[in-house]
Amino acid sequence: MGLAASLSRFVQNSRHIISISYKPTQLEFNKSAKIIILGIVLIGVLGLVFAIMISLIVTGTLSMI
Numbered sequence: 761m762g763l764a765a766s767l768s769r770f771v772q773n774s775r776h777i778i779s780i781s782y783k784p785t786q787l788e789f790n791k792s793a794k795i796i797i798l799g800i801v802l803i804g805v806l807g808l809v810f811a812i813m814i815s816l817i818v819t820g821t822l823s824m825i
Contacts, residue, residue: 784792815822 812822
């Protein structure tokens with residue numbers, strides 16, 4: 761497959777994706793934003809808990825804080 765054919769296929773696929781996509785409603789956007797923020801906070805809290813646990817195991821104190 762040549763470069764021209766690959767580029768043509770990419771443009772065709774891009775047009776297809778754009779034609780089937782839509783702008784989310786305000787409700788959909790808010791739900792997505794809340795889920796994403798919750799996931800970020802959850803990962804941050806888990807990271808902090810693991811960091812505290814590792815700090816306690818390695819040094820015996822909360823030296824990281």
